Amino acid sequence: MDTTSKVSGDADQALDDHLDLDSDKLREECGVFGIFGHPEAAAITALGLHALQHRGQEAAGIVAFDGKRFHSERRLGLVGDTFSRREVIDRLPGSSAVGHVRYSTTGETILRNVQPLFAELNAGGFAVAHNGNLTNGLTLRRELVRNGAMMQSTTDTEVILHLVAQSKRNHFIDRFIEALRAIEGAYSLVALTNKKLVGARDPLGIRPLVLGELDGCPILTSETCALDIIGAKYVRDIDNGEVIVFDEAGVQSHKPFPPMRARPCLFEYIYFSRPDSILGGRPVYDVRKAIGAELARESNVAADVVVPVPDSGVPAAIGYSHESGIPFELGIIRNHYVGRTFIQPTQSVRELGVRMKHSANRAAIAGKRIILIDDSLVRGTTSKKIVKMMRDAGAREVHFRIASPPITHPDYYGIDMPDRESLLAATHDLEEMRQIVGADSLAFLSIDGVYRAMGEPGRDPAQPKFTDHYFTGDYPTPLTDRAEASPQPRQLSLLAEAS
Numbered sequence: 001m002d003t004t005s006k007v008s009g010d011a012d013q014a015l016d017d018h019l020d021l022d023s024d025k026l027r028e029e030c031g032v033f034g035i036f037g038h039p040e041a042a043a044i045t046a047l048g049l050h051a052l053q054h055r056g057q058e059a060a061g062i063v064a065f066d067g068k069r070f071h072s073e074r075r076l077g078l079v080g081d082t083f084s085r086r087e088v089i090d091r092l093p094g095s096s097a098v099g100h101v102r103y104s105t106t107g108e109t110i111l112r113n114v115q116p117l118f119a120e121l122n123a124g125g126f127a128v129a130h131n132g133n134l135t136n137g138l139t140l141r142r143e144l145v146r147n148g149a150m151m152q153s154t155t156d157t158e159v160i161l162h163l164v165a166q167s168k169r170n171h172f173i174d175r176f177i178e179a180l181r182a183i184e185g186a187y188s189l190v191a192l193t194n195k196k197l198v199g200a201r202d203p204l205g206i207r208p209l210v211l212g213e214l215d216g217c218p219i220l221t222s223e224t225c226a227l228d229i230i231g232a233k234y235v236r237d238i239d240n241g242e243v244i245v246f247d248e249a250g251v252q253s254h255k256p257f258p259p260m261r262a263r264p265c266l267f268e269y270i271y272f273s274r275p276d277s278i279l280g281g282r283p284v285y286d287v288r289k290a291i292g293a294e295l296a297r298e299s300n301v302a303a304d305v306v307v308p309v310p311d312s313g314v315p316a317a318i319g320y321s322h323e324s325g326i327p328f329e330l331g332i333i334r335n336h337y338v339g340r341t342f343i344q345p346t347q348s349v350r351e352l353g354v355r356m357k358h359s360a361n362r363a364a365i366a367g368k369r370i371i372l373i374d375d376s377l378v379r380g381t382t383s384k385k386i387v388k389m390m391r392d393a394g395a396r397e398v399h400f401r402i403a404s405p406p407i408t409h410p411d412y413y414g415i416d417m418p419d420r421e422s423l424l425a426a427t428h429d430l431e432e433m434r435q436i437v438g439a440d441s442l443a444f445l446s447i448d449g450v451y452r453a454m455g456e457p458g459r460d461p462a463q464p465k466f467t468d469h470y471f472t473g474d475y476p477t478p479l480t481d482r483a484e485a486s487p488q489p490r491q492l493s494l495l496a497e498a499s
Contacts, residue, residue, distance in 0.1 A: 030115070030131035030414070031055030031222040032209070034098040034190035036197035036246045038217040042092035045099040046083035048219070048226040053079055054274055055131070055222060056101035059114040063127035065192060066094035070125045074114040098192045100129035103416065113155045116192075121165050123172055124194040130157040131222055132207040133414040135185035136480035159183070172196065173245055177256045180243070184477050186265070186413035186467075188238075190220045197246040204476055205240025205262040206413050206467050208279055218246045223277040237280060240264075263476050266450060266466040267415060270404050271312055271375045282454065285315050290453035291403045291445060292319025292373065299443035300324050301399045304368040307331030309375075309386060310358065316403035317373035326371065329364040331390065358389075366394030372439070376404045378417070380424035383437040391438070400439035405447045405471040412479055417470065447471050 031052030035041050042064045049060055060083065061074035071092050075082040079101060082088055100115035116129040134140070137156030140163070145151065149162045163179035164172075172193055186206035191198040199220040201209045212219040214232035221227065224234050238244055240262040243254040265272075268279055275285040295316065306328050308317035321328035335357055370390060377383055383400065390398045406425030411417040420426045424433055425444075434442035447468065448458035456465060459472075469475045 030103070030129070031101045031226075032099070032129040032131050032188060032190045033219070033221045033226055034096075034129070034192060034197050034199065035214070035217055035219045036096045038215060039095055041095050041097035043089050044214065044219075044230050045097040046079060046089060047230050048221055049079045049083065049099045049101050051226040051229040051274070052101050052222055055272065056103035059102040059111075060100065061102075061114045061116055061129075062092055062097055062099040063116045063118055063192060064092040064094040064097040065125070065127075065194065070118060070127065070192075072116075072118055072127075074111060074116075076111060076114065096192055096197060098127055098129050098190050098197070110154075112153045115155070115157060116190075117153065117155070117157050117161055119161045119165065126161065126164060126172075126191065126193055128157060128160055128189060128191040130155075130160065130187055130189050131209075131414060132187035132202065133185050133412060134159065134183050134187065135412050135477055135482070136183060137185070138481040139484060140182065160189070173198070173243070173252075173254065176200070177243060177254065180256065184480060186477075188222065195247050198243065199238055200243045201238045201240055203241040203257045203260050204264075204467065206265050206476070208264065208268055208273070209238040211235040211238055211244070218251065220244070223273055223279070225274045225277045228276065234278070261463065261465070263465065263467045265413065265415075266454075266468045267404075267470065269454065270450070272415075275315055287453055288315035288375075288403070289319035289322070291450065292316035292321075293323035294319075294449040294453045295373070295401055295403055295443075295445045296320040296323035298446060298449055299401060301371065301441060302369065303371045303397070303399060305329040305331065305364065306371045306373060307365065307390070308373045310334040312375045313373045313403065316375065320371065320373055320401065320403075324371075329361075331361050331365040331370060331372075331393075331395075332386075333359050333361050335359065360389050360393035362393045365390060367396055368394075369397040369399070370395045371399045371401055373401050373403060375402075376407060377402050377424060377433070377437075377444075378407060379422055380433065380436050387438045397440045398438075399441045400434075400437060400443075402442075402444045404445055405450065406444050407470050409470050409473045409475075411470050412475070412482065413467065413477075415470070 033045050033048035035044055038044060042062055045062050059076050060079045063070055063072045073088055073092055098116050116127040118127040134156040137159050140159045144162045151158055160179055163182055164175050167175035167178045169175045169178055187202045188207040188209035189200040199209055208222055210221060210224055212227040212232040212234050214230060219232055227234050241257040245252045264280055269284055269287045273279055273284045277284050303326055306317050306321040306326050308314040310332055318328055387398050407423050408426045410420055451459045467476055
């Protein structure tokens, strides 16, 4: 017997059984957190960032103010890599702090881009953390540089610092609002000055921002799950277009923009937010189960088990199972203990290690007709591997169901998304996609189905209630940078990283 062939065959089988199913997932760039007036501000901020880790895994930072000076700790890596250590928290004294977790949209994350960004202005220190993306950030950046600004990072968040610094207004809030009036796109901002904690949400409310309270101290953060981890009380969502200010005198709310209908990002409900968060009064977990139920009503098929792609496909698969009456099974098992820096000495063994995050549960799927539920389909590269893994584990039929509509357009509001040519649904019809992923059948949830899961009768093309351009091509804000850039829109991300 050829021993080399036997070893190679075993390795191939292991590669088929152990896959990294996160490699073709969409990424949300940031999570923000801020607290004002609490003696353990930095430690609480670190806990809040732990809860927001799903929103960005490449870098984390905290800026604290002790009444006299600002203190900053910014690091590459996970929150727990740095901020679980007591000596680090001790270097962040003060009763107010802002924090940030980040996922970059381009290549390597570098320390100078890690937020919160901080600058000394003529009125004092100013730290800002940003979730979102400015669609005119490059245009503003070029103008600022022409006027003498010296940029220290490649993130669009720095544009906000310079706009505030160059404002001629007398009061900080007036300067801050003037800066907001100059920017376009999606943003949730949490900022800290010598005297204030400030939050702001873009006029359409595309990116989320919520208000909480702990021991009488205000908290601003991206999701309610960050309030839950510290035992804080949820107060309300920050309104679209609202600027909220906390200082020793209390709280002030400003509405500097003309009234607009809110259009929050649909993908926050479909994928990005943690399922235990509540956004816009809607429990994310319940929405995802409702999405699964709609998917079952639209495209059910005879099968033996419903299998989620973990972890994001689980709530939709539960909803699909309940609606269809087909049993739910964990046909793919995720290993949560494979580290991000799990490094092996050779390429072949390294591939094994990378792919050990997910394994087929043969006992649950062998000989069965399965309905495989995933939250989205992007390039299709990972979907193809998932279907093959199911077949190699003995599945008799694999019916692939996607708990969102086809993604046909790129995003410019804070989601790391390929250019249109790399989106499978933008360049192939349904049958072609089915053949590429290798499924017996393939179906997506309709756009009206998503709206029904959100409690709406369907999508009103004249007045859509959510930001859904990745499905419809309906971009709700100007795309100034894209219009002024080269014909390849994705080059925007290569020139200036999103927040």
